[in-house]
Amino acid sequence: MTGRIFDIQRFCIDDGPGIRTTVFLKGCPLHCKWCHNPESISPAPxxxxxxxxxxxxxxxxxxxxxxxxxxxxxxxxxxxxxxxxxxxxxxxxxxxxxxxxxGRDAAVEEVMAVVLRDREYYQASTGGMTLSGGEPLYQPAFAKALLVAAKAEGLHTVVETSGFAEWAVLESILPLVDLFLYDYKETDAHLHQAFTGQSNELILENLRKLHAAGARILLRCPMIPEFNARKEHLDGIARTAASLPRLAGVELLPYHRLGRAKLQRLGFLARMPESVKPPDEHTVRGWNDYLTRQGVNLR
Ligand code: SF4
Ligand code: SF4
The missing domain is CATH 3.30.70.20 (Alpha-Beta Plaits)
Incomplete structure (x- = not known):
């Protein structure tokens, strides 16, 4: 079994608990205007x-x-x-x-050989393997094969997903995933379509189904000035969190521009308007305070 990846990063600390190896799968059905990995959108190299x-x-x-x-x-x-x-x-x-x-094709065994190099760090930190992208579920058979292999080795597994996938795909990996990092990008369906190229209907339906099936889910919310960083969307985050009582929490991901050099190298610098600036600390604290007052369990 082979799939297409564009990176494997070791010693990650922001992609789930502990120290992790994150495997980035190439290809994504969404086209978020603020995407930090635009090279991952097309499945092609x-x-x-x-x-x-x-x-x-x-x-x-x-x-x-x-x-x-x-x-x-x-x-x-x-x-x-x-x-x-x-x-x-x-x-x-x-x-x-x-x-x-x-972007290159890699066999499950090749990926796992890299992932397993850091087993002792995972054990010491309750870390493990994270699948990211792109959208890892865009290559469902490959993603599942990696999860099966990781579980056979006793590893903790995380899947970072937009949730835009057939329910059957999510259902089939459910027993193999310890934590879903689930994107919640925009509350308004029309704006979601405008910002990402897809409606959020399927994403929200899958979120409810995953929650009902007992999956452990951390909601991750990119906050992008000039796009979704507004009160109505924060209210939508709060409402969604309140409707999912077993949610592991909500994490806001404020827009940053750390990847500009990479975007230039890849020819994508013009994707994000120069006018979009990262929010300052005061603004981010305001978002967090607003959600906390509404009872949201922030991470
Ligand atoms: S620049 Fe030329 S050689 Fe290089 S990838 Fe493009 S077409 Fe191929
Ligand atoms: S001319 Fe520059 S980019 Fe082309 S092969 Fe030589 S070093 Fe690489």
Whole structure:
């Protein structure tokens, strides 16, 4: 069994309890305007280019079948993304790793070999393996195979999901998941459609079903100025949390811009308007206080 991943990160501390290894699966049915991993949206591989690393050897220009690379007056390569079909030939000859492909196929055994390297850290910290993305359930058979393999090794498992998946997929992994980190992106169905490309109907239905089935769920709420960071949405978070009494809690994820360098490397810098600024501490405290006053169990 193989699937497409775009990263495996060890020693993660924000993707569930303890120290964890997070496996990032490629492909997502949503297109959130604020996505920090836009390279994960398409299931296809994507070319990353960091011009600062280029030493002007011209090897990539020689092998590119599309003429997508050229030499600038400074001697460094320049990439015309509109001509690139992500064939990967240039990344194969770029010794400095200025050009790299994001996304590759990996077998369950290969992924698990990396995950199991840190077993002793998981045991010491009640950590384990987290599946993230993209949307990990976009590759349901691969995600399930990873969870089965992790459980066979006695690992704690977390799935970070938008909830946009067929119920049968969620139901089939339910016994294999110790904690769902479940995104709640926007209360208003029309705005959800506008911000993410999909309605939230299926997501909310799956959330209710998961809760009813006894799953452990932490609701994760990205708060993005100029998009969903407004009182009506906070009220929606509070109402949803109140309707799910066994929820493990709610966590607000304020927008940040730490990934800007990565977005530039991947050619996605223009996705998020420059006007959208991260909220200051005072604003974030206000959101948290507002929810706390409404009885929300914040993490
Ligand atoms: S192969 Fe790499 S280092 Fe050489 S010109 Fe191309 S991007 Fe620059
Ligand atoms: S990925 Fe292929 S098409 Fe794109 S720049 Fe590299 S060699 Fe050219």
């Amino acid at each position: 994507h070319l990353s280019f960091l011009q600062e690393k280029c030493i002007g050897c011209d090897a990539c220009i020689d092998v590119c079948p599309k003429g997508a690379l050229a030499r600038t007056s400074s001697g460094k390569a320049i990439l015309g993304r509109q001509y690139c079909d992500a064939c990967g030939a240039c990344a194969g000859v770029c010794d400095t790793k200025a050009l790299e492909m994001v």
